[in-house]
Amino acid sequence: MRSPGPRSSSPSPVLSPSPGLAQEALLHGQFGGWSSGSSAGGGSGSNSNSNSCPSSPGVTLPPSPASSSYALTLTPTNIHVQRLSPRPGKDSRLLLPVAELAGCSCPRAPAPPLLVLYWYPAGRRRKGVSRRRQVRVYLAESRAEAEKWNAAIQCLLRGMDVSSSTEFSKSMLPRPRRLLLLVNPFSGRGQAMQWCQTHILPMIREANISYNLIQTERQNHARELVREISLHEWDGIIIVSGDGLLHEVINGLMERPDWEQAIKTPVGILPCGSGNALAGSINHYAGYDMCLREPLLLNCCFLLCRGGVRPMDLVSVTTSPLPPSSSSNQNGRPPAPRRLFSFLSVAWGFVSDVDIESERYRGLGSARFTLGTLVRLASLRSYKGRLSYLPPAVINPSPDVTPQPPRRPLSRSITEGLEGFCRTPIHRTCSDMGISEQRSLRKEDGERELEREREREKERQERERERKRRRDRAQGVGVVRASSLAEDREREMEAEERMEGTSGSSSESNERQDECASGNGEEEVKEDDCRSSGTEGALDARDVSEEYGVDEGREAEECEDEPLEPRQVLRKNSAPSSQIIKAFFSQPIGGTGSEETLDADEDINGTYFQREPWKEPLDPRERSLTISSPFRHSPFSYKSKGVLDQNQNPSKPRPLSLLHQSHSNSLPPKFPSLSLSLSPTPPSSPSCASPHSSAYLAPRPGTPGSSSPSPSLRSPSQSFTFDLAEPAGPFKNRSLVSTPSTPPHDDLLPPLDQPLPTRDWVTIEGDFVLVLAIYQSHLGADLLAAPHARFDDGLIHLTFVRAGISRATLLRLFLAMERGAHLSMSSPYVSHVSARAFRLQPLSSRGTLTVDGEVVPYGPLQAQVKLHNSLKLATSHNDLVGKWVLCRYCAYCIRLCIGQNLATIQGDTNY
Numbered sequence: 051m052r053s054p055g056p057r058s059s060s061p062s063p064v065l066s067p068s069p070g071l072a073q074e075a076l077l078h079g080q081f082g083g084w085s086s087g088s089s090a091g092g093g094s095g096s097n098s099n100s101n102s103c104p105s106s107p108g109v110t111l112p113p114s115p116a117s118s119s120y121a122l123t124l125t126p127t128n129i130h131v132q133r134l135s136p137r138p139g140k141d142s143r144l145l146l147p148v149a150e151l152a153g154c155s156c157p158r159a160p161a162p163p164l165l166v167l168y169w170y171p172a173g174r175r176r177k178g179v180s181r182r183r184q185v186r187v188y189l190a191e192s193r194a195e196a197e198k199w200n201a202a203i204q205c206l207l208r209g210m211d212v213s214s215s216t217e218f219s220k221s222m223l224p225r226p227r228r229l230l231l232l233v234n235p236f237s238g239r240g241q242a243m244q245w246c247q248t249h250i251l252p253m254i255r256e257a258n259i260s261y262n263l264i265q266t267e268r269q270n271h272a273r274e275l276v277r278e279i280s281l282h283e284w285d286g287i288i289i290v291s292g293d294g295l296l297h298e299v300i301n302g303l304m305e306r307p308d309w310e311q312a313i314k315t316p317v318g319i320l321p322c323g324s325g326n327a328l329a330g331s332i333n334h335y336a337g338y339d340m341c342l343r344e345p346l347l348l349n350c351c352f353l354l355c356r357g358g359v360r361p362m363d364l365v366s367v368t369t370s371p372l373p374p375s376s377s378s379n380q381n382g383r384p385p386a387p388r389r390l391f392s393f394l395s396v397a398w399g400f401v402s403d404v405d406i407e408s409e410r411y412r413g414l415g416s417a418r419f420t421l422g423t424l425v426r427l428a429s430l431r432s433y434k435g436r437l438s439y440l441p442p443a444v445i446n447p448s449p450d451v452t453p454q455p456p457r458r459p460l461s462r463s464i465t466e467g468l469e470g471f472c473r474t475p476i477h478r479t480c481s482d483m484g485i486s487e488q489r490s491l492r493k494e495d496g497e498r499e500l501e502r503e504r505e506r507e508k509e510r511q512e513r514e515r516e517r518k519r520r521r522d523r524a525q526g527v528g529v530v531r532a533s534s535l536a537e538d539r540e541r542e543m544e545a546e547e548r549m550e551g552t553s554g555s556s557s558e559s560n561e562r563q564d565e566c567a568s569g570n571g572e573e574e575v576k577e578d579d580c581r582s583s584g585t586e587g588a589l590d591a592r593d594v595s596e597e598y599g600v601d602e603g604r605e606a607e608e609c610e611d612e613p614l615e616p617r618q619v620l621r622k623n624s625a626p627s628s629q630i631i632k633a634f635f636s637q638p639i640g641g642t643g644s645e646e647t648l649d650a651d652e653d654i655n656g657t658y659f660q661r662e663p664w665k666e667p668l669d670p671r672e673r674s675l676t677i678s679s680p681f682r683h684s685p686f687s688y689k690s691k692g693v694l695d696q697n698q699n700p701s702k703p704r705p706l707s708l709l710h711q712s713h714s715n716s717l718p719p720k721f722p723s724l725s726l727s728l729s730p731t732p733p734s735s736p737s738c739a740s741p742h743s744s745a746y747l748a749p750r751p752g753t754p755g756s757s758s759p760s761p762s763l764r765s766p767s768q769s770f771t772f773d774l775a776e777p778a779g780p781f782k783n784r785s786l787v788s789t790p791s792t793p794p795h796d797d798l799l800p801p802l803d804q805p806l807p808t809r810d811w812v813t814i815e816g817d818f819v820l821v822l823a824i825y826q827s828h829l830g831a832d833l834l835a836a837p838h839a840r841f842d843d844g845l846i847h848l849t850f851v852r853a854g855i856s857r858a859t860l861l862r863l864f865l866a867m868e869r870g871a872h873l874s875m876s877s878p879y880v881s882h883v884s885a886r887a888f889r890l891q892p893l894s895s896r897g898t899l900t901v902d903g904e905v906v907p908y909g910p911l912q913a914q915v916k917l918h919n920s921l922k923l924a925t926s927h928n929d930l931v932g933k934w935v936l937c938r939y940c941a942y943c944i945r946l947c948i949g950q951n952l953a954t955i956q957g958d959t960n961y
């Protein structure tokens with residue numbers, strides 16, 4: 051039945067005019083009541099937030115028609131309900147905003163023709179606003195009528211463009227959305243599965259969403275799953291857990307070869323963890339009051355059912371490598387910096403300490419953080435370190451800021467990233483520097499060289515033909531003697547040629563030696579022997595040389611019994627390539643090395659990339675450590691040489707007095723040793739600092755990425771002593787690089803072990819109580835740590851607290867954070883800044899670093915805003931309700947777009 055438009059009449063049974071009815075009416079009709087309603091406005095309604103869900107889709111409703119009747123009018127934003135037989139003292143009208151509906155249904159026959167509306171109006175609770183479930187059921191005149199209304203409401207819920215002229219039918223509806231739900235049954239207080247039954251699944255069914263629910267069985271299970279699944283089958287991946295599981299999922303997506311597409315898969319979170327920071331942020335952005343537990347879950351689940359999607363920044367984080375003792379290094383591979391992607395935060399000091407140490411109080415739910423905060427306050431620590439950040443004001447990175455030219459191969463960047471972590475002389479000897487020099491030399495020689503080569507080749511062929519003729523003639527006389535005579539003659543000729551060669555000019559000699567080397571058939575055989583005796587490695591090297599333009603004649607240098615010394619002398623210019631070949635030959639072939647080459651390809655730079663997509667080492671120890679307290683063990687802390695670690699007893703809390711450089715309870719009174727440098731480069735960097743830094747690892751002076759005039763000028767600092775053992779095995783210097791599909795390049799940051807750019811960066815060095823980098827508004831569901839943060843603002847919001855702050859002030863800071871009022875707190879020890887990238891260099895020997903609440907190896911770490919991810923979440927923004935909005939660009943690009951910087955936008959769309 052087409053709506054005749056809103057009727058302007060009261061009293062009943064006609065609808066009275068209301069502001070909502072000023073809108074175009076899509077449908078209008080009369081319905082009977084169903085069962086006994088309890089809410090104002092009449093109709094049939096039932097309130098429920100419990101498991102008992104009598105009118106959920108698929109559940110047969112009890113046949114209890116009510117005597118009352120209703121006039122319903124559907125507009126693009128509301129359903130107006132008018133009770134046609136008003137009850138005294140009760141409001142006869144009810145407004146159901148479409149925005150508050152999770153879904154609607156029309157139960158199949160033989161059920162009566164019912165229109166069932168699942169309404170979640172916001173209601174005030176003790177702590178915050180939460181939605182309460184109400185089911186309203188109306189009996190239509192016919193099934194067709196019920197189905198038409200059902201289709202019309204679903205169209206509105208899905209954000210489809212409709213008007214009063216639209217013929218609503220079931221067929222015009224898009225297919226139901228399909229969600230993959232990943233549930234961590236142990237998150238928070240272990241209630242995730244229970245809440246699935248009572249809250250999540252009923253609402254998802256009501257929203258007509260198809261789903262597949264998988265319980266995770268172990269840590270990294272979700273990560274492995276999303277690496278493997280075919281993503282096009284899903285409209286979104288929803289985490290029913292805390293933030294830790296979402297961290298796994300995002301990194302799993304980024305580890306896929308098709309990560310560029312994969313990361314566009316909408317993801318969402320239904321909070322069942324203890325911190326629930328992202329859920330708190332979603333709740334905040336949607337305009338709801340702060341709330342926890344079930345109210346928060348209902349809000350997020352409701353938003354999920356509405357299906358709005360917002361882009362969200364993703365931050366690329368590079369952490370220090372795993373310590374060599376971990377099993378990932380037992381296969382001979384050196385420790386490599388770890389790249390991961392973060393959606394929430396990086397924390398060091400107080401915040402990460404509380405997060406990890408309060409694991410022991412997990413049973414308390416979110417209250418564990420309160421208790422952990424009090425415990426840590428009682429024994430306040432500070433940590434020495436250096437924090438550098440790139441303020442957002444710098445829009446166009448200068449060439450200085452991006453030391454890596456874009457066309458440099460990723461493998462090389464990664465190798466450089468290993469500086470200070472491993473010593474790799476041999477491979478660096480045959481690195482890109484030697485190759486590029488060789489290649490540039492050859493370029494300079496250019497065509498002249500080519501011409502000479504052609505001439506030599508001609509002469510060689512001519513001589514070859516002459517020899518052949520002689521041999522043929524000799525064969526005609528008497529095979530044995532004649533051939534030997536011919537050979538003698540050949541040898542004489544060759545000797546003559548050699549003599550001429552040595553007495554001629556150097557370039558001439560050079561040519562003749564070439565001829566000698568290649569023109570003599572016998573020598574060719576020997577040389578080939580030599581090559582083949584050089585094993586596959588020689589052949590590989592030759593292949594490589596062909597590809598990279600390395601001199602063909604270099605293999606002869608390996609044949610020491612060949613009469614080619616003059617050639618060697620004269621071929622001085624090819625020294626770099628011969629070094630390269632020597633380096634290749636000096637690699638033991640077979641054994642471990644050969645085995646490694648099975649799953650890895652080596653490039654000419656001495657780094658390697660894996661053929662197989664890189665798999666996160668599933669180190670059982672790492673797994674267990676991720677959610678463990680550093681009191682029991684300190685998994686990733688590295689020791690400065692000579693610092694005695696007296697905290698080996700895993701069961702014993704670490705005595706504060708033993709902390710290296712820690713001030714524990716006696717915090718320094720005022721800005722202890724704090725230095726702020728705006729520019730130039732920070733006093734030292736991990737690369738400069740590491741005594742293990744090798745000249746081989748350093749970029750050559752004057753080359754891109756080089757900041758020091760000479761490697762020898764580097765000044766080791768005591769601050770960053772990487773106590774890493776030399777990895778064993780022939781391929782020890784190979785870097786562990788990423789998947790074949792290269793993950794996005796960090797354009798604002800040099801490799802972790804190289805100095806930061808000299809311009810634009812701000813560096814603060816001193817004693818910190820905490821450093822927190824956050825990109826969402828909430829640090830926990832009840833901690834509004836960055837009130838101004840937006841999902842896609844392209845910014846990292848840094849808060850750092852310096853040593854000297856009193857316990858009382860620190861406590862006040864966290865209390866104020868609950869309301870987001872901490873920014874207005876004035877304390878000389880507390881700073882808040884925004885950045886696009888930062889680097890954190892802990893100088894204290896022990897501590898805890900977390901990324902999205904997960905422990906990462908302790909040591910230098912850096913991060914930059916990189917990608918946006920289309921997070922599946924709905925907001926109260928009308929334009930997004932019911933739509934799947936996928937933005938192609940990261941927030942950075944969007945901001946630039948506003949600034950009309952098209953060149954940079956184009957440059958940035960490649961990831």
Ligand SMILES: Nc1ncnc2c1ncn2[C@@H]1O[C@H](COP(=O)(O)OP(=O)(O)OP(=O)(O)O)[C@@H](O)[C@H]1O
Binds near residue numbers: 237266268292294904
């Ligand atoms: N089945 C499982 N068994 C053990 N650990 C798991 C399982 N599934 C996931 N995990 C791991 O448990 C850790 C904690 O999970 P999660 O962060 O989701 O909950 P939480 O810590 O309670 O919440 P929050 O991070 O919000 O405080 C994560 O590192 C995750 O990888």
